[in-house]
Structures are given as structure tokens and as C-alpha cells.
Amino acid sequence: MKGNEAMAESAIRAGCRFFFGYPITPQTEVSAYMSKVMPKIGGLFLQAESEVAAINMVYGASSAGARVMTSSSSPGISLKSEGVSYLCGSDLPAVFANVERGGPGLGSIQPSQSDYYQATRGLGHGDFHVLVYAPSTVQETADLIYMAFDKADEYRMPAMLLTDGMIGQMMEPVVLPDPIEKLPEKPWATNGTGMKRVHNISNSLYLDAQKLEDIVVNREKRYDKIRATEQKYEAYRTEDAEIVVVAFGASARISRNAVDAAREEGIKAGLFRPISLWPFPNDALLEIAKSARTFLSVEMNMGQMVDDIRLAIHDTRDVNFFGHTGGVIPQSSEVLACIQKLEAGEHVHMVPFHSRYTGGDQ
Amino acid sequence: MSTIEMTLAGFGGQGLLFAGKMMAYAGLIDGKEVSWMPSYGPEMRGGTASCSVVVSDTAIGSPIVTEPDVLIAMNRPSFLKFIDAVKPGGTVIIDSTMVEDRPERTDINFFAVPATDIAEENGLKGLANVILVSKLNKELGIVSDESLKAAVPKCVSLRHQDMLEYNKQALEIGAQQ
Known part of the structure; x- marks a missing residue:
């Protein structure tokens, strides 16, 4: 289907x-x-x-x-x-x-x-x-x-x-x-009401500021x-991972292949896949950050999830980014190349804008 | 086989998307991981249509094939568009009724089957697609023959059930090419 x-x-x-x-x-x-x-x-x-x-x-x-x-x-x-x-x-x-x-x-x-x-x-x-x-x-x-x-x-x-x-x-x-x-x-x-109860009202207008504050x-x-x-996620090969790729949806399935390929080369890579984007699975990611060395966000956009990863791990590790946007699909070979760079101790900032996030070499 | 990535391309109406679905269903029956993905875009009747099919022993990452192991091309624009993308050592099958060009590359396995002519000669107009899929499977054995046959009723829509026998005939003819 x-x-x-x-x-x-x-x-x-x-x-x-x-x-x-x-x-x-x-x-x-x-x-x-x-x-x-x-x-x-x-x-x-x-x-x-x-x-x-x-x-x-x-x-x-x-x-x-x-x-x-x-x-x-x-x-x-x-x-x-x-x-x-x-x-x-x-x-x-x-x-x-x-x-x-x-x-x-x-x-x-x-x-x-x-x-x-x-x-x-x-x-x-x-x-x-x-x-x-x-x-x-x-x-x-x-x-x-x-x-x-x-x-x-x-x-x-x-x-x-x-x-x-x-x-x-x-x-x-x-x-x-x-x-x-x-x-x-x-x-x-x-x-x-069937004449059996007080009528219900479906409404979002509250002119009384205090009442609206209470409701909000x-x-x-x-x-x-x-x-x-309600935080939902999948952690794949992250137990001993030093490099953790974070990706959701379509980019996660592409990243999963890259993680497998990296493992075959002996690189300790894993994939963390948020399933609920709100609420973001902060708790599990923070736990993983205790043992991981660095993170790589892979997305089909300009790095919009990077903020959430940084917040989840309290900026305790670098968050690198690789992505494509506009309808271009990332290839798992490209993600693998990024993982290899991280393994070699380099940073990956596919988008210059994100260089300021790493606190690294910029 | 670990993973076979296929691109099937031609004019809209030649049944490439259907042919791709047959391969995917057959792979499913064989217990493989499969995916099928159409190219979707601002296409028009008579324009090009293509789909990506992946049949694999392991979980499939991207369902969009950019460097196919297999190309089936049923018109000239598709042949020209995808021929250079085929992996070295890959397999290319063309409907030579529709495509007069031949590849300059020598690092691929190439088969020219006049599928549209063969279909017409056998009273199977419109089933050149199935003939080509059958030829492909004969050459590469991507799925079992039984599964390919079993995939036919899964792919033919309810209102076209009268076409089942013709599809099976086309499979048999394709395997003889």
C-alpha cells in the first residue's frame, strides 16, 4: 500500500x-x-x-x-x-x-x-x-x-x-x-442536551484576561x-555509540543504512530517531549524551531540529548538521561520509549558518 | 543478492508503474524487503513516467533509486535520461520497438527486446511491460518465477480481472526472449 x-x-x-x-x-x-x-x-x-x-x-x-x-x-x-x-x-x-x-x-x-x-x-x-x-x-x-x-x-x-x-x-x-x-x-x-443536562459550549474567546490566563x-x-x-523514540545501535545520528521520518531510514555501513567499518555509530517531535524525546537523548561523543542531525531541511537536540542534551556535546532541502533527498553515502569525518575528529557543518552552534572551530 | 535497485521508465500509459509493482509484490511473496516509489511531478499524458523499486534482504533506506542496478526503458527520453546513471555491471533492458538508440557504455549488460512488437504479434497489446519484466527476471532471477506469477492477481485491479490470463501469457513469452 x-x-x-x-x-x-x-x-x-x-x-x-x-x-x-x-x-x-x-x-x-x-x-x-x-x-x-x-x-x-x-x-x-x-x-x-x-x-x-x-x-x-x-x-x-x-x-x-x-x-x-x-x-x-x-x-x-x-x-x-x-x-x-x-x-x-x-x-x-x-x-x-x-x-x-x-x-x-x-x-x-x-x-x-x-x-x-x-x-x-x-x-x-x-x-x-x-x-x-x-x-x-x-x-x-x-x-x-x-x-x-x-x-x-x-x-x-x-x-x-x-x-x-x-x-x-x-x-x-x-x-x-x-x-x-x-x-x-x-x-x-x-x-x-436531550433536555437532560446543561448545554455544552465550544469556545475559544475569553474577554476576561484573568480567566484566559487560568485556562491557558x-x-x-x-x-x-x-x-x-508521551515521549516516543527509537534508539538503534546507540548502546556503545560514540557518534549518534539524530533523524526522523524519511531521513531516519536513510541514516539507518549509513549507520550500518559505518559499523561495518568499525565506527561506533548509532541512530536516535524521535517518533514524537512534540513532545521531543528529551530524556532519552540526554541519557545517550552521557556516553556519546558527538551528534549529527540529518534532516531534509536547513537544520530545524538542531535546536531541539541542543536543548535536550543541554549543549553538552557538539551538534553537527547535514541535510538537503527543497525536495532533494539525502543519500546514505553522503551521511556515511559525514560520519567518517566525525570519526576523524572533524566537524560537519553542511550549512554555514550552523557553524555558530558548535562552539568549535569557527 | 543483498539489494537490487531498479528504475523502470517510459511513457505514461505503457504500464511501467504496474510492472514495478509486480516486481515489488513478487519480492514480498518471496519474503524480501521491498519498496516501490513513483516519480511524481507535473507530468502530463504521454509524458515520461518512472518508478523506483528496491528488493532487498535487509531494511530499505531510501526508496528513491538514483544509481540503479537495473534499468528498463520503454521510450527514448527515458533511455537517454537514465542510461548514464546505471551502476557499472548493471543491467539495461530496452523496448527496442520504441528505442532505436544503443548504449555507448560497455560496462553494462544490455538487452534489446522488441517488446511492443512481440506483444502485438501475440494479441497482447499493452503488455510489453510484463514481457520486459519477465525477461529481466529470467536474466537476473531477482524473484522466483512462482512469485512473479503469483504477483499478477495481486497487481491487476478488480475491474481488470479478465486480463489475468493475458498477463500470464505475457510472462511466459517474456521468459522466452
Whole structure:
């Protein structure tokens, strides 16, 4: 199955019955799959008139207690970000996917990871976060979107699948999860009182500053719990690793081959793969920094994750960077060459901007 | 074999993406790691289409093939675009009905199969792609013959199930080239 199709089918198995979409490459297969299947199972597929309309329809369906989803690619996610902020402000669960392409602007339609900052830092205005999951295989795409619906409901907040044109377009074998049997209760949903309870309100407007502060601070406590309990990662050959490559999603699968090749040359390399990008797996990475000598971030952008790695390890080690952007895919041979340089005691700053981060030779 | 990386390229409509899927499915049936990745872009009908297929004994990193072990080219633009990228010692198969050029390189195994003509002569119009895949597997044995046959019903869509037999015939003819 294609990554995008596996995502759509798995979402349906997770109980998603409403999909509001707007076509954009390289995400369109998600919408196409939903349009085929949803009418057959009593669900709703609707192609909205714009991305902004789609995300506001998500808001409506979520308010009514449904499991709902939308998906897009980078420029479309920018348009949807206003609605994401409103979802967060109203404590509404929803799942959305960003099948990233090159940016900024209309950019390219080839695979990219250059929306990392947007996903983990600034997906709209206000004090808020969304859960961000980054699959590196088609299988993981299916597994993570399924889980995202549960987590979104559990924490009453949006969860995002941050994938890219490579993972979305490629076909790999996949075992799909079983259809969910029981959905969680949503006593807060605005789905009719039946004259039996006080009516619920879905709202993000608080004109009383003190009241808004209380609500935002309370929400932050929920975020703290998530930071403490929801960090997800995979550590590969890191036990005795001196050089630790940090990569997520598509660039992680490329880096994994480079780590294996380096090991065959006797270089003690390992791969740390964040699966949740927010919350970032700080604790495990800090632990690894105790035994590692140096880090190499490999990304399909200009080094946006470097900040998070530095924060996680409290700047106790150098964080080098190698990447491609704009839709260019890094090769595992290039990553291996970087590992070899680090083994030889050199620094790797593919992008001059990052030279100031190393405190090294610049 | 540890890893075989393939590029299949031609005009949109010649069935290269389908042919690639057959190889990937056959590899899957053989218990290998497989990936299939289309080139996607602002293409138009009659433009070029290509896909990358990887069949491996180990986990696959990038599914995008830039230096293929195998190239199947079904039109001239594809042949010219990818011929220099093929790894030394690699295998190149062309549909010589469509491509008159021949490689200048001598460090590759080269096969010219007039697949489109052969398909037409045998009443299998549109199945030159399958003939070429079968030829490829005969030369390199990337997957087992049984698995390649078993992959056909997995790849042919439900509304084209009447084409199953033709596909199997094309596989047999391809293996005789």
C-alpha cells in the first residue's frame, strides 16, 4: 500500500467517520481514498471549497464529538493553521496530516521536512502545542495515525502526523490495525442536551484576561503531563555509540543504512530517531549524551531540529548538521561520509549558518 | 543478492508503474524487503513516467533509486535520461520497438527486446511491460518465477480481472526472449 492510502485506511479503522479535504500534491491519495471508502461505510467525505473551510468543518465535527480528520501538504497546512489554533483554544481533539513538500511559499512538490519548526513551534497563534508524530515507514504511518486518534481524544487536543512526499507516495508492505470497537465517551460534546443536562459550549474567546490566563495555565499543566509521559523514540545501535545520528521520518531510514555501513567499518555509530517531535524525546537523548561523543542531525531541511537536540542534551556535546532541502533527498553515502569525518575528529557543518552552534572551530 | 535497485521508465500509459509493482509484490511473496516509489511531478499524458523499486534482504533506506542496478526503458527520453546513471555491471533492458538508440557504455549488460512488437504479434497489446519484466527476471532471477506469477492477481485491479490470463501469457513469452 502507498503510505497515504495506509494512513487513510488506518484512520477509518480508528473510527474516523468524517474527512474534510482539499487536494494538494503529494497528499491527494489520502483524500482520494477517503472519497472512495467513506460513503460505503456511512461516513462523510467532503471536498471543501478551501483549506480554511476544511479545518473549520473539522472544528464543527469535533465539537459534536466525532472522530474527524483532514490532511494537506505544507502550503495547505499554513492555511489550516488558523483553525488549528481555534481547535486548541477550544480543547477539541482532531487529527490532521501534513505530507510535507518543499517550501517556503508554493515551494516544490518533492519530499521535504522543512515544516519542523511550524509543526513543533508555531502552528498558529497563541500558547499551545499539538502532538506531532513522524513515521518513517508505511507501517508506522498506519500505526501512528491510529494512535493519534486515541491520544487526541485522551488529551482533548489536535494530533498531527508529520510525514512527507516520500513516505506518502512509496509502497511498502503493511499490516493494518484491527478496527476499533469502542470509542471514548465525550461528555463535553455539543451534540444535543436531550433536555437532560446543561448545554455544552465550544469556545475559544475569553474577554476576561484573568480567566484566559487560568485556562491557558491549566492547559499548560496538561502539556507538562504529556511532556513527561508521551515521549516516543527509537534508539538503534546507540548502546556503545560514540557518534549518534539524530533523524526522523524519511531521513531516519536513510541514516539507518549509513549507520550500518559505518559499523561495518568499525565506527561506533548509532541512530536516535524521535517518533514524537512534540513532545521531543528529551530524556532519552540526554541519557545517550552521557556516553556519546558527538551528534549529527540529518534532516531534509536547513537544520530545524538542531535546536531541539541542543536543548535536550543541554549543549553538552557538539551538534553537527547535514541535510538537503527543497525536495532533494539525502543519500546514505553522503551521511556515511559525514560520519567518517566525525570519526576523524572533524566537524560537519553542511550549512554555514550552523557553524555558530558548535562552539568549535569557527 | 543483498539489494537490487531498479528504475523502470517510459511513457505514461505503457504500464511501467504496474510492472514495478509486480516486481515489488513478487519480492514480498518471496519474503524480501521491498519498496516501490513513483516519480511524481507535473507530468502530463504521454509524458515520461518512472518508478523506483528496491528488493532487498535487509531494511530499505531510501526508496528513491538514483544509481540503479537495473534499468528498463520503454521510450527514448527515458533511455537517454537514465542510461548514464546505471551502476557499472548493471543491467539495461530496452523496448527496442520504441528505442532505436544503443548504449555507448560497455560496462553494462544490455538487452534489446522488441517488446511492443512481440506483444502485438501475440494479441497482447499493452503488455510489453510484463514481457520486459519477465525477461529481466529470467536474466537476473531477482524473484522466483512462482512469485512473479503469483504477483499478477495481486497487481491487476478488480475491474481488470479478465486480463489475468493475458498477463500470464505475457510472462511466459517474456521468459522466452
